[in-house]
Amino acid sequence: MCVEREIQPLVVYGMQVDGLGIIEDEVKRNERFFDLFGSVYVAPPVFAQLNSLPRPIFDFRKVGTQKKYTLIYENDSLKTARALIYEPNNIDYVVFYLKDSLQVEMCQREVVTVEKTISGRIEYSLSETIKEMNISNELTNKFVDIFGWQVDFQRLQKGDQFKLIYEENLVEGKPIGIGKILGIY
Numbered sequence: 121m122c123v124e125r126e127i128q129p130l131v132v133y134g135m136q137v138d139g140l141g142i143i144e145d146e147v148k149r150n151e152r153f154f155d156l157f158g159s160v161y162v163a164p165p166v167f168a169q170l171n172s173l174p175r176p177i178f179d180f181r182k183v184g185t186q187k188k189y190t191l192i193y194e195n196d197s198l199k200t201a202r203a204l205i206y207e208p209n210n211i212d213y214v215v216f217y218l219k220d221s222l223q224v225e226m227c228q229r230e231v232v233t234v235e236k237t238i239s240g241r242i243e244y245s246l247s248e249t250i251k252e253m254n255i256s257n258e259l260t261n262k263f264v265d266i267f268g269w270q271v272d273f274q275r276l277q278k279g280d281q282f283k284l285i286y287e288e289n290l291v292e293g294k295p296i297g298i299g300k301i302l303g304i305y
Contacts, residue, residue, distance in 0.1 A: 133205050145192040153180040159197035169222035210296040232290045239283035258298045
């Protein structure tokens with residue numbers, strides 16, 4: 121029996137990359153933007169366009185250590201660069217198309233906000249309960265900021281309970297931060 125299946129093309133950052141090489145890495149300490157092209161070939165006219173890119177479009181001085189980048193290149197003998205994608209944070213990314221002439225595109229991933237609830241009972245101290253429940257520092261700080269003047273956290277006792285209703289921001293299903301605190305009990 122023969123089963124036909126449609127093969128889906130591999131798409132990365134909106135580009136079909138079947139048959140192309142991909143390098144994913146992070147910017148290393150003391151590495152400059154142009155160092156990222158060390159293992160691929162960029163045509164001299166395109167490289168000149170990159171070099172003369174105005175700062176309002178992209179400021180090369182702001183390339184940060186440990187920020188993710190992706191290089192997409194042809195599988196030819198030169199490893200001719202097709203695109204470089206630089207990600208300054210979890211939401212934004214910049215695509216440098218390098219094929220025949222330089223094109224720069226600023227992009228953003230969709231941020232999805234979901235409502236979450238967490239509740240607990242203090243067994244020893246609030247800080248130990250928070251630690252045991254793996255509540256993030258960001259959420260803890262927001263919680264404490266709201267009640268910092270109203271609750272003496274040192275007087276909380278064993279058996280006291282709390283409940284938080286808050287927003288969590290997700291990009292591609294991964295948490296990237298806490299939104300608003302919607303309710304606290």
